[in-house]
Amino acid sequence: MKYLIIFFSLIIISCSNLNINREHSISYYNNGKIKSNISVVNGIKNGPVFNYFEDGSLAVKGYFSNDQRDKKWYFYDENTKKLVAIENYKNGNLEGEQFYYYPNGKLKLQGNYKDNIRVGFWQMYDEEGNLSVQNIFLDGEKVISVAIFQKNGNILCSGLTKEGLREGTWQYFDENSKPLYDVEYKNGILDGEWKAYDKDGNIIISGYYNNGKLLGLE
Incomplete structure (x- = not known):
């Protein structure tokens, strides 16, 4: 059988x-x-x-x-x-x-x-193999944390983009990764407080932008 x-x-x-x-x-x-x-x-x-x-x-x-x-x-x-x-x-x-x-x-x-949507860490390199940009996709492809690097590997600037436009506080650094200045964006336009720093990280000057226009210094 x-x-x-x-x-x-x-x-x-x-x-x-x-x-x-x-x-x-x-x-x-x-x-x-x-x-x-x-x-x-x-x-x-x-x-x-x-x-x-x-x-x-x-x-x-x-x-x-x-x-x-x-x-x-x-x-x-x-x-x-x-x-x-x-x-x-x-x-x-x-x-x-x-x-x-x-x-x-x-x-x-x-x-x-x-599912056809970028998620998590995305890294871009130059032709010499150095990391140049690192993106973190936080809300599908709507909100992205962006970090741009210098040739020496130190960070140049970082911040968020929303719907492809800069949003919130962006930080900029010198070649040794020490802070140079911060600036705020809304919908890709300078809007809000900005600050500049000395080599020790102390604020040396600050001001405000309103819809892309510099209002004054403090």
Whole structure:
């Protein structure tokens, strides 16, 4: 009886596979080289996908699940042939950690997505590998904590942006990360108190802005 059950199970599996039509959708350039090779199951993109440049080199390598981007996708530069981006997807949306690179291969930008929205820490680097900007996404992409760095690695300025505009107090520093001055913004416009500091961190002068206009000094 045990062997009979196994036999019928194999028949059921074989019959179910008859309903699966696996194929590859392949397109070509005018020069005859492959432009794209996409795995298709029952007319729906499912499985690996490869896109190529006209010279035959790899442009994109990824994966589809039920016609939507899924898992890791790799993107390459046409000229250097080097990797320019690694993106992670889930159900067609950017999800998880992402990496973007300069043509020289060094990391340019990295951060995380959640349902196509940037979240948490995002870091940008210059072509020499130095951290230049660090953003923290606090409310989806509406409120962002921004820190901009100098070549020596010390912070240059920091503050918040709201809907893409500077908001609240922004702090500015010298090359040794000592405070130079603070200034307040509202909707991207100078509005509120500003203060300047000496090398010991003491306030040496202050004033007020009203809708972008300097009112006076104290």
